[in-house]
Amino acid sequence: MLRALFGRKTSSLAIDTSEKLAQALGSGYETNSGQRVTTSSAMQQLVVFNCVRVLAESVGMLPCKLLKQTNRNRFPATSHRLFPVLTMAPNGFMTAQEFWELLIVCLCLRGNFFAYKVKALGNVVELLPINPDLVTPKLKDDWTVEYTVNFKSGTKVLTQDEIWHVRLFTLDGLNGLNPIAYARQALGLGQAMDAHAAKLFTNGAVASGVLSTKEKLTDEAFARLKTQFNGEHMGVANAYKPMILEMGLDWKPISLSAQDTQFIESKKLTEAQICGLFRVPPHLVASMEKMTLNNIEHMGMSFVNYSLVPLITRIENRISVGLLSDKDRLTHYAKFNAGALMRGDLKGRYESYGRGIQWGILSPNDCRDLEDYNPREGGDIYLTPMNMTTKPEAGDDADKTAP
Template structure:
């Protein structure tokens, strides 16, 4: 009674999982299904993990180059300090691919990505990623942004010159919306379904049918029936083998009930909605239920145009604004090469190269460069179709008439 009045617990709370830790410190989002949704619990759902991995790895494998534009001429800015950071290694412990994958994963799971900019002689010399959970952006009265970062050594307030911030879709122009927080109802429902299915197979019994008889079997008859039935009628090799039953035995097959069927359909609907959250086509996460040979190619194009391109343009613009100084951003910009996604289609690449050479858009050496091949002699010539040339005589007559 005294412990109850004084508010003391009868025993210490044991925290032995990330979910219990999140519940103890108040991290996560409550859902109507009773499940607490956190980043860790969301990633434990296979469809969420697959969607985030597909987006992260698809952008991570694309080359990102810094380009300098001089009039109409655009060339790789290999001499700029930022070029090796974007193409090779942004810091001493990560490759460029790992860095882009982490950036996209943070956008998908938290809506924001932060990196500390190590400046050297007015240029960014290194990018160190920061856990978004310890960063709090704030817009000051003079319309400048500051970031409160809770390091292990204590809280520090940093400026925009020290933090590189990439945000997802935003409503206030500063904080990216967290997809996990806004989709917590569907994610909580998915967690509840996974828990229910796990307990069903742990505590329940699932079988394809039963043998039934009104007679009482002796222990010897039961053991003989069990041995013969398992040896003669179980396994793929014994499929569709006729049964020989005795002593009034009757085989009754068991199929899925309406409740089980509805559970499966509800789980499929939840997984489809989670694919829509990340804008990943279902076939990219191994769901080929409604896919055909006719729509697979179109869905792949939609994945590039409507799933990857919005993320790539966000990163490209933030590189130009957040990593380049005011002078360089006027004639420098970053560009992901989405054409690398076509490298698996040899026939499609060579067909497009042929059309590009035929119409004078590309030279043979341009195509060889795209294929990582050395240039050949005489390969820098751009062809012009004979039926597409101008008429010089008509131009001369026009000049005489004007004079």
Template sequence: MGLFKRIGSFFGAKGGPQVIDTPEKLAQALGAGYETHSGQRVTTSSALQQLVVFNCVRVLSESIGMLPCRLLKQTGRFRLPATGHRLYPLLTMAPNSFMTSQEFWEMLVACLCLRGNFFAYKVMALGNVVELLPLNPDIVIPKLKDDWTVEYTVNFKTGQRVLTQDEIWHVRLFTLDGLNGLNPIAYARQALGLGQAMDTHAAKLFTNGAVTSGVLQTEQTLTDEAFARLKTEFQGEHMGVANAYKPMILEMGLDWKPISLNAQDTQFIESKKMSEAQICGLFRVPPHLVASMEKMTLNNIEHMGMSFVNYSLVPLMTRIEHRIQVGLLSEKDRLTHYAKFNAGALMRGDLKGRYESYGKGIQWGILSPNDCRELEDENPREGGDIYLTPMNMTTKPESSDADKTKA
């Protein structure tokens, strides 16, 4: 597709003209992605083709997708599931007719990681949200108006529409203007471009493996015809991974001199590791979760897992929970209702550690036996709702009154 055709398709004859007011939108119009100093063009698709990026996005998306999200109602000091609210089944089971809640949360987190924003169209009925339809972030343009209200220009296939906050649910990442979430791929394009360049270089090394692993040497002078024939035969029979370890038939005093791994190749491997570590830092994913076990021990893996929950997942979950309360609940309901992801499943230790903590919780009256059984997905037992209090921790007012009477 030519330059003018790409620009013309971006403006769109059906959807109406779009304003190109940022370098990212210009790159999108040209189909070029984000230019980098390494010479690589970084796009969402090309970044996701890097294995470490794909693994980081998948770990974050699936980790939050597996957690239950419930709508709770606060009544005084008590919090109970708001099962009677129309929003409850959307968060816990299916937000629309073609997605489960797990798939929906996974898509939401993936959009945040790769685009910085997630948009969904709210289907309303009697003042309640009854369905959430995800939108491609590429077709939505947020705008803050002079009266401090937000409108969203959405380029549907049927044409362009301007929608309000009452019709669009917007979840954003870290933002500088309060409206648009920053795109991690755009702002980390230099590191991602370096990673793409290293992957391309490594692929060429394996494709031309014989050339980088040794040289052909002879004291004789080869004619142009002999040199061309040798080059053609050598490239066809001995270059590439598929031709590795094939025996060579050498003539005219040719000798094969193998070359071991040099300092530049060693530095390349170290640079590749550093690039992968930077990408893990971009998404705040511990390296061991993307199969990089270097410098990992049994002692620090557990702490790294807890750090992943506290500093990687909790910020995302809190961001989503607040947007649910503000964007999906009415002004009246948001005073008493709120959404909550249950991250307890990720914080659970082994069987021995869980049972020891349950024992302490029951001993000090924090938990009842049925509370512990519920955490283990077991049915309650009769008499298991009693909260114990240690005898040495109670004030025993009735005993004090009896002692005064005796005195």
């Protein structure tokens, strides 16, 4: 009896993540819609999941190489210890693609990405990602940054030499802004709409029509009718089943009301706002309502220029600042190959190669190297159009023959 009165209710749910802990403690981001927005609840919205996935997989598919610049020549720095970390495997349990995808996911959902730097002889040889919820950055009075990390073995304070920090745009220069926290009102409204839509389809018969009769039903008949109707005609699984009505019962369907129509429009507006939050064109998350053959190509170009390029530029700069030494930083830099986005467009690639060869920008072997083909003999020649050729010696000859 005492246990029933004063004991706590036990739960079989293990609290093994920060999101479950936030839910158990009643924390998270409160919204005016009454929904509590967390990272997990936001990802349960299909449009959020699609936007984050598109950004993460798009960056993950781009090859990232470490290059070395000598005068005007640039070569892959294959002898540098950081080259295989960026190109093949940042650590022993992740590929480069998986690592870059995780980095983008952390930026989209938390605004910050942290990784522990494993060094050998002063060079970074491994990057171990850390859950952003476990790290607290702090700017000290001497303008150095320290990171308090809550490891399972205990809390440790690490320096910039030990932590690689990539962040979105900031207000204080240190902590990246969390998109989920700042857009919690729109995300909370989307969660409320999803919950409303789920209840609407669960009790579809109630919203789609009414049962009416002129006779008075007894309590027993009413209870039997309610049980039978709920079990056989409510819910999506029981849609379109024939009804057997008695005692003068009549089914009167109700068409979609103006309120329901406004709900659909509001849901579309919320989804468009979420796409704007992540700067993902709607057609990439299967929203083709306003897409045409004339604008879909420009929307794809806009996605590369204004969605992917800011992210990969941010990562490239943090590689130079956080992973290279002061000496190597003067001659080495990281570069994502955005041209890999054209891998599926064979016609576009070949037309681009043709123009590059025609104007002397590329040689045939340069193009073959981009396609992973072996070089051919005589393929290192750069052409120059005849109408663009200059001959300084011709001018000298003309001066000699002039009277």
